[in-house]
Amino acid sequence: MTVADVRPGPLAVHVVVPARDEELLLGGHLVALARAVAGLRRARPAVRVAATLVLDACTDGSADLVRRTAAGWGWLEAVEVELGCVGRARAAGVDRARVVHHDLPPERVWVASTDADSVVPPDWLRHHAQVAADGAALLTGTVRPVGLSAARLDRWHAAHQLGEGHEHVHGANLGFTLAANDAVGGFAPLSTGEDVDLVARLRSTGVPWVASAAAPVLTSGRAVSRAPEGFAEFVADL
Numbered sequence: 001m002t003v004a005d006v007r008p009g010p011l012a013v014h015v016v017v018p019a020r021d022e023e024l025l026l027g028g029h030l031v032a033l034a035r036a037v038a039g040l041r042r043a044r045p046a047v048r049v050a051a052t053l054v055l056d057a058c059t060d061g062s063a064d065l066v067r068r069t070a071a072g073w074g075w076l077e078a079v080e081v082e083l084g085c086v087g088r089a090r091a092a093g094v095d096r097a098r099v100v101h102h103d104l105p106p107e108r109v110w111v112a113s114t115d116a117d118s119v120v121p122p123d124w125l126r127h128h129a130q131v132a133a134d135g136a137a138l139l140t141g142t143v144r145p146v147g148l149s150a151a152r153l154d155r156w157h158a159a160h161q162l163g164e165g166h167e168h169v170h171g172a173n174l175g176f177t178l179a180a181n182d183a184v185g186g187f188a189p190l191s192t193g194e195d196v197d198l199v200a201r202l203r204s205t206g207v208p209w210v211a212s213a214a215a216p217v218l219t220s221g222r223a224v225s226r227a228p229e230g231f232a233e234f235v236a237d238l
Contacts, residue, residue, distance in 0.1 A: 009133025010110035010177075012101045013040060013125055015051035016093030018086050019116035023060040025220060030069050030076075032119040037075055040125035047129065048104075052096040053078045053116070056089040062116075087194030090171065091187040097178060107137075107179035113195070115172040117220040118143070127215040128175045137180040138202050138209035141173030142166060142216040166211050171195035173217040180207050 015033065019026060037049050055062055055078055066078045079096065083089050094111055101109045110132045114120055131139045142162050145153070160168065174195055184201040187194045203209060 009044070009129055010047060011104045011108040012048035012050070012097075013110045013112060013129055013132075014049075014097035014101065014178075015112045015114065015125070016054070016090055016097065017051065017114055017116050018054045018056055018089035018093065019058065019062055020056045020086075020089075021058050021060045021062065022116040023062045023065055025117045026062055026065055027069055028119055029114075029116050030066070032121075033076075033114075034070075034073065035122045036120050036124045036126075039122045040129060043126045044129055048101065049075050049125070050097070050100050051076045052093040052100075054089045054093045055080045056086070057082050057084045085189055085191050086171075087187045087190040087197075090194060091189070094178070094181060094186055098182075101178070105179070106182060107177050109178040111176055111178055111181060113171050113174040114217060115219065118172045119146075119218040120173075121215050121217070124173075124215045124217065127212070131175065131210050131212065132177065134210075135208055136210045137177045137207040138199065139175035140166075140169050140199060140209070140211045141175070142168060142213050143170045143172050143219045144216050145220070146218050147220065162213050162216070164211070164213050166213060168211075169196045169199045170217070170219070172219045173215075174199070176202060180205070 033051065040047065040049055053066060053076060063080060070076050081089065081092055090113060097109060097111055110128060112125060112128045128139060145156060148156060180202055183205060188197050190197060
């Protein structure tokens with residue numbers, strides 16, 4: 001593939017999804033991700049699309065569920081690791097993106113990060129690709145929790161500005177060029193806050209970035225956290 005083959009923007013979009021014991025929610029996540037992949041392929045058929053699902057220290061049936069649900073999905077690769085750390089798991093997914101797209105300039109490879117307990121909208125990858133085509137090297141998107149009580153949902157909205165230019169950072173809706181990631185050393189091996197840490201380092205380099213409220217990702221409103229001081233703990237505090 002050459003630069004002339006596609007419109008300005010990424011030559012490849014690679015989705016990175018860490019998962020740890022997400023058997024109950026992973027099926028819905030995969031179906032939604034498949035719709036987003038199909039949407040991007042319709043909009044930008046020359047752009048290469050792939051995804052790496054990093055099954056980190058899973059003790060449930062997540063791996064079997066992937067084999068049943070995603071059989072024949074050539075764009076999806078599931079990797080089983082024993083890292084026990086979301087920062088390292090995300091970094092492992094980015095490493096796979098680097099290998100898969102080794103023949104492309106890293107500034108033309110866009111990494112889209114989300115979570116296995118989340119449901120991306122059909123236009124999610126189209127939106128990420130458009131932001132990249134517009135010249136951004138970093139996108140911070142929004143999320144909307146599901147399954148909260150009315151009172152907790154009201155408190156959520158009171159604490160979140162969900163418009164354009166928002167201040168929030170969520171690993172469930174985050175995108176960046178591989179070149180920008182590599183320039184700052186990628187995700188740190190943190191058990192929580194790895195997304196905030198990466199975004200802070202990326203912004204410190206002066207890369208063009210966008211904080212967008214378009215294509216929000218639905219994410220689990222559970223109050224039992226997979227990571228210490230993670231999103232679920234914030235929900236519990238509501």
